[in-house]
Amino acid sequence: QLQLQESGxxxxxxxxxxSLTCTVSGGSVSSSNYFWDWIRQPPGRxxxxxxxxxxxxxxxxxxxxxxxxxxxxxxxxxxxxxxxxSVTAADTAVYYxxxxxxxxxxxxxxxxxx
Amino acid sequence: DIQMTQSPSSLSASVGDRVTITCRAxxxxxxxxxxxxxxxxxxxxxxxxxxxxxxxxxxxxxxxxGSGTDFTLTISSLQPEDVATYxxxxxxxxxxxxxxxxxxxxx
Numbered sequence: 001q002l003q004l005q006e007s008g009x010x011x012x013x014x015x016x017x018x019s020l021t022c023t024v025s026g027g028s029v030s031s032s033n034y035f036w037d038w039i040r041q042p043p044g045r046x047x048x049x050x051x052x053x054x055x056x057x058x059x060x061x062x063x064x065x066x067x068x069x070x071x072x073x074x075x076x077x078x079x080x081x082x083x084x085x086s087v088t089a090a091d092t093a094v095y096y097x098x099x100x101x102x103x104x105x106x107x108x109x110x111x112x113x114x
Numbered sequence: 115d116i117q118m119t120q121s122p123s124s125l126s127a128s129v130g131d132r133v134t135i136t137c138r139a140x141x142x143x144x145x146x147x148x149x150x151x152x153x154x155x156x157x158x159x160x161x162x163x164x165x166x167x168x169x170x171x172x173x174x175x176x177x178x179x180g181s182g183t184d185f186t187l188t189i190s191s192l193q194p195e196d197v198a199t200y201x202x203x204x205x206x207x208x209x210x211x212x213x214x215x216x217x218x219x220x221x
Binding site (some may be wrong): 037046047048049052060061062063093095096100101102104105106 | 115150152157158159163168169175191199203208209210211212213215216
């Protein structure tokens, strides 16, 4: 059974970089033809697609975040990661990792505050 | 970029009612549309993909239809456990934008 688990700091200071990792178990991030997504949800608001990485290693980003986002994969650890730099309070949200076919992590709340 | 607009933003219906939620894309996306259900405090759950294909394990009272720019999610007989916010998402090409959500409550 495929499982995804987000990990990373729950508190990030303004202007710093938010870094999260998604650890995949029960399957491989190298599996062909899958998109591995990052999605976020500010408190009380809707879902926002941040970006993803394809099994080929190609990345795609939300244009509204593109200048600040990097998604990468570490096949040796079966993980993929999200870096979002120059964060502000508007980046406070629950961050989810997911595989396009409906498998999601439990989400992790990241608060941006000094 | 293609925008996804859901309507209504919220609705209230009675148990047993037929409920329809609409999602409109600002440009055609063929049938590359998914529907998610998010119950309060829970992780979103994939209900339907490719506009009309029911995800395994999802009750048959849920159905999806549409192609191009107009899509619908229908619950044939509303149950109390269907209280949730429903989101559509385009998955033809990036950015994979979500609709703003439709909050469904029981009357």
